[in-house]
Amino acid sequence: MAGSTIRRTRFAPSPTGLLHLGHAFAALTAAEQADQQGFLLRIEDIDRERCRPEYEAAIYEDLQWLGLSWPLPVLRQSDRMAAYDTALTQLAPLTYPCRCRRGDIRAALSAPQEGILPSGPDGLIYPGTCRDRAMDDIGADDVIRLDAARAFDALGIDQLQFRDEIVMPGQTQVLSRAQFLDSIGDVILSRRGMGTSYHLAVVIDDAAQDISVVTRGQDLFDSTWIHVLLQKLLRLPTPLYHHHHLIRDTAGKRLAKRDDSRAIRYYREAGATPADIRRMVGL
Secondary structure, three states: OOOOOOOOEEEOOOOOOOOEHHHHHHHHHHHHHOOOOOEEEEEOOOOOOOOOHHHHHHHHHHHHHOOOOOOOOOEEHHHOHHHHHHHHHHHHHHEEEEOOOHHHHHHHOOOOOOOOOOEEOOEEOOOOOOOOOOHHHOOOOOEEEEOHHHHHHHHOOOEEEEEEOOOOOOOEEEEEHHHHHHHOOOOEEEOOOOOOOHHHHHHHHHHHOOOOEEEEEHHHOOHHHHHHHHHHHOOOOOOEEEEEOOOEOOOOOEOOOOOHHHEHHHHHHOOOOHHHHHHHOOO
């Protein structure tokens, strides 16, 4: 568990669109789960092609309107590349460069039934085409992947575990090495044009901010296994997790940033109050 005695949480949006009701629920949930002064805001802006300053400004405005506050300065991932580079260097003996595009991966995979390709929290399960390449062979357009089997060997463990407050509360979640290799595989640690990946950056930043409880949606539950593995490899603490339910539309589909009609900004302009938003998301 994280070393802090403070129950510290974070809300970590990407400035790629306006915040919607699902974001409001996630932010308010994180704030309510934190001790006083324990709620942090983080801007996850490693996707430089899609992130926009106007969306970042809107994040601050919408959250302040909801009544939330946080310590300054706000951590922005675009300012953290040196920390991610250091982690990649530390993990280098367990990584390899990969030139495969999504089409190459699809072609290399054999679909079992009805054309369904194996996929996990990092997308299609990588078949290991480039696994024998050395890091000194890396090209400008390559991604960097973690060799998951070698990672487990280096740790000398056969399973991963963490605790979640909502999913089976009071019990420890366990995933075996074989299950990880079959359902997740060799994940990407550095994407083209980013210099890192969501998985690597979030692990480094949660540790840097001393986050003791990670609150996020249940859609990221399976990604937690990747994060626990990286935490062990980098000798970082594993926090407690709080995978909450998702806010969905009337058809049962989870909200996305393209759902402008559900944007907090839309409700603000229509005369809603923060209390109205709380009621809409069930808080």
